[in-house]
Amino acid sequence: MAAMNDTLAASLNLSGARPQLKDAKAVRHHIDEIARLAVFGSPEEQALARYAIHCAAPQLGAVSSSIWGLYSARGRGEVSGFTAPAVNIRGMGYDMSRALFRAMKATNGAATIFELARSEMGYTFQEPAELAAVVLAAAIAEDYQGPVFIQGDHFQANAKKFASDPEGETKALEDLIRKAVAAQFYCIDIDASTLVDLSHEKVSDQQAPNAKLTARLAKLIRDLEPKGVTISVGGEIGEVGKHNSTVEELVEYVDGFQALVGKSITGLAKVSVQTGTSHGGIPLPDGTIARVAIDFDTLREMSRVGRERYGMAGAVQHGASTLPDELFHRFPEVETAEIHLATGFQNLVMDHPNFPSALLEEMRQYSHRELIGERSEGETDIQFFYKTRKKAWGPFKQQTWDIEPSVRAALCDALQAKFEFLIRQLKANDTREMTLKHVVQKPVEIEPPKLA
DSSP states (O other), X not given: OOGGGHHHHTTEEOSSSSOEEOOHHHHHHTHHHHHHHHXXXXXXXXXXXXXXXXXXHHXXXXXXEXXXXXXXXXXXXXXXXXXXXXXXXXXXXXXXXXXXXHHHHHHTOOOOEEEEEHHHHHHXXXXXXXXXXXXXXXXXXXXXXXXXXXXXEEEEOOHHHHHHOHHHHHHHHHHHHHHHHXXXXXXXXXXXXXXXXXXXXXXXXXXXXXXXXXXXXXXXXXXXXXXXXXXXXXXXXXXXXXXXXXXXXXXXXXXXXXXXXXTSSOOOSEEEEOSSOOTTOOBOTTSOXXXXXXXXXXXXXXXXXXXXXXXXXXXXXXXXXXXOGGGTTHHHHTTOOEEEEOHHHHHHHHXXXXXXXXXXXXXXXXXXHHSGGGOOTTOOHHHHHHHHGGGGTTTTHHHHHTSOHHHHHHHHHHHHHHHHHHHHHTTOTTOHHHHHHHOOOOOOOOOOOOOO
């Protein structure tokens, strides 16, 4: 084995055709090195490091799990009054995940989700297998014990590709789902809202293509889910940034979905809706973010209908991380089931006074050089970089991973403080007991890699 694999050899038995976990505590002792190998190692090192992490995590108390049980309890009216934060792990994944686990421990909160969208996987250069390994490695590093919810966010159909090649685009989503389930993503949000056809007069006809593709993909997920695990499957009725969703759309979508899948498979845990936000917020010419008006009344009603009519946890709010801090307490007040948070944390890191200025300038130059085709007429430099800098995470993944330790610590302290604030505002603090009561923690063995 190569010299770098000495770290892995301390944790794995590599004498046979397939590796076996030798010592979970050794994985914890070497977790920083193993996490790095899971991301930047050779293909063989990546496979071995990811396998070591997945094997050791449940032995050390961190179990990749589905939030389905907790959401079902909410649908039955047994739990209420909180909104589960779902945090997109775009960049500095290991450090960011560690900060979130620390915040969860500090607030006694377990109803928190780690996620990444299909589009983000592309521009952050993170396949499902990598993200899952990084999140579980962070759990090991922080000695987090309990269920770990890893979610595929916006497994979204590309409307243009679907229009020209519906079967090809569907197969691409199916392949992504297979990769995600194999990596122990036990929460998956299907987003076929891009296929909604508003040219039809009847809402049921508008939502029909959405319901049809969601049903097909949900059936696949049920076929793939490991024995003893019920994957939490979410749907979506309103494309974020477009017109606000209505209760009628929710009902027609879910009724259409249920008619297609029947009663033979478990249905949806939640439905994402649009109530006035946009992904990342809308940057103004001076770099500030435009204020938006959230339709909390409709959000409350859609959550109520989701619970009472369908037994779901309720509605999901997207594009919320850039909202003013004083709004977040309102989401649990209207019984929003889940809220997705991404850009605000990216802003916190990149705009932090300790973030390396030379690296940020490199990212800016990259955006202006490589992404100039995405610039809209009349956009200022500030607006353009704000909109595109998320796509620098992938090309600069190693540079951000290698930021000087004391600087990374300052960034993570700021992230942890923000995470703790939001967890408390969303009343997701002190959810550990209820989560452990309703969530099944079933360790699932993953297939060991073949050794060369």
